[in-house]
Amino acid sequence: MSSAESLAPGGRHAAADREPPNVWLLVATWLVLSLAACLVIWFVWYPHLPPGDMTTSAHHQQFDIAVLAVTAAPVVLGVWLYFAYALVFFRARAGDDRDGAPIYGNTKVQATWIIGTSMIVLWLFAFGTVELIVPAGAGAGEGASPIWKQSGATTAVWTPGTNDILQVQVIGQQWTWSYRYPQFGGMASAVLDLPVNTPITFHVTSLDVIHSFWPYYLGVKADANPQVDNVAYTTAKQTGSFIVRCNELCGIWHGAMTSNGTVMSQVAFKAWATGVLVKEKANGTLAALPPFALTYDPTVIPQLGKDLVNVVGVTGAPGYFYGPGNPVTP
Numbered sequence: 001m002s003s004a005e006s007l008a009p010g011g012r013h014a015a016a017d018r019e020p021p022n023v024w025l026l027v028a029t030w031l032v033l034s035l036a037a038c039l040v041i042w043f044v045w046y047p048h049l050p051p052g053d054m055t056t057s058a059h060h061q062q063f064d065i066a067v068l069a070v071t072a073a074p075v076v077l078g079v080w081l082y083f084a085y086a087l088v089f090f091r092a093r094a095g096d097d098r099d100g101a102p103i104y105g106n107t108k109v110q111a112t113w114i115i116g117t118s119m120i121v122l123w124l125f126a127f128g129t130v131e132l133i134v135p136a137g138a139g140a141g142e143g144a145s146p147i148w149k150q151s152g153a154t155t156a157v158w159t160p161g162t163n164d165i166l167q168v169q170v171i172g173q174q175w176t177w178s179y180r181y182p183q184f185g186g187m188a189s190a191v192l193d194l195p196v197n198t199p200i201t202f203h204v205t206s207l208d209v210i211h212s213f214w215p216y217y218l219g220v221k222a223d224a225n226p227q228v229d230n231v232a233y234t235t236a237k238q239t240g241s242f243i244v245r246c247n248e249l250c251g252i253w254h255g256a257m258t259s260n261g262t263v264m265s266q267v268a269f270k271a272w273a274t275g276v277l278v279k280e281k282a283n284g285t286l287a288a289l290p291p292f293a294l295t296y297d298p299t300v301i302p303q304l305g306k307d308l309v310n311v312v313g314v315t316g317a318p319g320y321f322y323g324p325g326n327p328v329t330p
């Protein structure tokens with residue numbers, strides 16, 4: 001058939017030129033594949049999605065990612081399917097250099113597009129807002145004035161078996177992390193040990209440049225800024241070890257700025273923290289540290305620059321604290 005013969009009246013190509021198959025077949029295929037993808041995501045992939053299920057905040061983030069994946073899957077499949085459909089049925093054959101049929105608008109397509117995209121955006125807005133604001137939601141705090149408060153008692157001493165909130169100060173400096181426990185005399189540790197099933201409040205700060213505290217298994221990330229006390233909440237649900245990384249480019253050894261942590265039983269944690277406190281009292285480390293405060297001004301810490309804070313292997317909490325006189329060797 002020559003190209004001239006296929007022209008319909010008015011110069012438009014005859015629909016029979018390359019008649020697409022029933023569009024409802026496309027819709028039905030999309031529905032079946034979308035349903036299958038959503039079921040696989042929810043029942044197979046969900047338990048393996050990052051950041052895992054180690055804490056309440058990680059648990060909620062995993063839930064959010066699964067919901068967003070289920071929301072996105074039909075959209076992605078729709079784009080892919082229509083792309084394949086268009087490639088097969090709307091493709092110009094060799095030697096066919098005619099223009100495509102002019103299009104003057106299609107109310108059904110336009111209405112479906114506007115309604116569909118509006119519903120998706122409104123759903124994401126509502127879901128995201130609820131998950132961010134509702135207590136124990138995906139927002140773990142992560143600010144100087146968090147938008148929700150953690151339930152639990154704020155106490156001067158932390159006791160296992162109660163609902164006491166454990167306070168942990170996270171201190172970033174080039175290029176290491178250290179942790180202080182104000183409910184245990186302000187003792188300092190280079191490892192982040194935590195009790196299970198306990199509400200935890202992190203107070204995150206820095207001694208020099210901007211860092212970011214990121215124990216990703218815990219589902220917590222908070223900027224560590226000098227002179228700022230950034231708060232983040234979580235409650236560990238499982239025991240186990242985890243890694244802390246810096247997530248803000250902070251200098252040449254940024255990539256090596258890691259430390260380790262362990263979630264342990266409440267009794268084991270109490271024994272560890274008390275043991276570190278006793279050792280640091282005995283060997284003078286505690287007296288050498290600045291008094292506990294929510295932030296520290298490095299220019300007025302008298303201990304800075306004095307080589308008295310290398311406590312490797314002595315306290316049970318090896319590491320370097322506040323001491324540029326002890327350069328950290330990654």
Ligand SMILES: [Cu+2]
Pocket residue numbers: 172173175210211212246247248249250254257
């Ligand atoms: Cu850093």
